[in-house]
Amino acid sequence: MDAVREVEPQDFDRVLSSMCTEPHPVARDAAERFLATNPGDPGTYPQVAELEREAISLLGEVAGLEDPAGYVASGGTEANIQAVRIARERADSRTPNVVMPESGHFSFQKAADLLEVELRIVPTDDDHRADLAAVRSCVDSDTALVVGVAGTTEYGRVDPIPELGRVARSVDAMLHVDAAWGGFVLPFTDDEWHFGHAPVDTMTIDPHKMGQAAVPAGxxxxxxxxxxxxxxVDTPYLESTSQATLTGTRSGAGVASAVAAMEALWPDGYRRQYVRSQNNAEWLAEALEKRGYEVVDPTLPLVAASVPRSTFDALRARGWRISRTATGELRVVCMPHVTREMLASFIGDLDRLEVRASVPITSDD
Ligand SMILES: Cc1ncc(COP(=O)(O)O)c(C=O)c1O
Known part of the structure; x- marks a missing residue:
């Protein structure tokens, strides 16, 4: 039996909730070419190590950072864990804490567990952004890190990053910005989110999300x-002397595809994509609103709407890959593969369900 040949990977034509997308063709090609390389061993694989320097240089341009440093991680989870690790190591406190809005990604929970730091979760305001007063009252001399999210997973909101930077500095803590998803759309908005806007120390920004690189490229x-x-840490058996990554062997495919995608798309291609995605999000929000659903205004290309559970389940049964927020709203992420036609077809299905729900049941049924 040839299990892999018999199974087709899913296509994207009904995927509405993923934060990953179809890689750009040049990113796919680069991933294939560099599949058998390992940037974790730069002494043996110098070409891909050079590409990783290029990836960081391009990411620095996107994120307003001159002379950037960093690396291509397995994803946003690893990058967030590493940011917490840096802050913990830098902190003087023996009982360090991390302060994060409740909109922060669950990867920080993993970081806190692994690194044995206290995670202090503060509420968000009515617009789903970090409540600054709550952050201020939560930090103290043991705070090692304040986290702000630039493009939240559930509502696409951007926290007040410069203000969070001031709060972090007031207690000598670091500021981490999680722009894992938002990093490739925010350059085309008025939001203040990057190294040039605020005293940001570390940032997560994932090419394998809106950056259109192949997975894994955080x-x-x-x-x-x-x-x-x-x-x-020291790396005795390798030609290079130390390694800062969490994983050892890493995917050269992710590194090469990140460079290929960014070279092809930064900045004009990403700008065009942002405009397309944002227009789609606004179109969907309006379509849902017209049908009487309560919609969270899509300030970035992500729509959340209060749709009854039964409707949500029926849409999933029709093959739509949709998900829900913690409070139960339907959540649609307008990634590059999400076209207007897909959204129109989704709304068409929703309308058919509604018609069926509103047909009165008669004794003949
Ligand atoms: C804001 C944010 N941070 C981090 C992550 C985790 O990224 P990954 O799934 O690549 O580890 C996500 C995933 O959706 C995210 O939305």
């Missing part, structure tokens, strides 16, 4: 290279 950026020293 990104960790640090304001100065010495921050990576907090992560570095």
């Amino acid at each position: 990104g960790l950026l640090v304001r100065s290279a010495d921050l990576l020293d907090h992560l570095a």
Whole structure:
């Protein structure tokens, strides 16, 4: 039996909730070419190591950071864990804490568990952004890190990053921005989110999400290279002397595809994509609103709407890959593969369900 040949990977024509997308053709090609390389061993694989430097340089341009340092991680989870690790290592406290809004990604929970730091979760305001007063009252001299999210997973919101930076500095803590998803759309908005806007120390920004690279290509950026020293361990059996990554052997495919995607798309291609995705999100939000659903305004290309559970289940039964927020709203992420036609077909299915639900049951039924 040839199990792999018999199974087709899913296509994207009904995928509405993923934060990953179809890689750009040049990113797919680069991933295939560099499949058998390992940037974790730069002494043996110098070409891909050079490409990784290029990836960091391009990510720095996207994120407003001159002279950037960092590496291409397995994803946003690893980058977030490493940011917490840097902050813990840098902190003087023996009982360090991390302060994060409740909109922060669950990867910080993993980081806190692994690194044995206290995770202090503060509420968000009515617009789903970090409540600054709550953050202020939560930090103290043991705070090692304040986390702000630039493009939240559930509502696409951007926390007040410069203000969070001021709060972090007031207690000598670091500021981490999680722009895992938002990093490739925010350059085309008025939001203040990056290294040039605020005293950001570390950032997660993932090419394998809106950056249209192949998985796995996450990104960790640090304001100065010495921050990576907090992560570095000696590597006795390799030609290189130390390693700052969490994983050892890593995917050269992710690195090469990140470079290929960014070279092809930064900045104009990403700008065009942002405009397309944002227009789609606004179109969907309006279509849902017209049908009487309560919609969270899509300030980035992500729509959340209060749709009854039964409707949600019926849409999933029709093959739509949709998900729900923690409070139960339907959540649609307008990734590059999400076209207007897909959304129109989705709304068409929703309308058919509604018609069926509103047909009165008669004694003949
Ligand atoms: C804001 C944010 N941070 C981190 C992550 C985790 O990224 P990954 O799944 O690549 O580990 C996600 C995933 O969706 C995310 O939305």
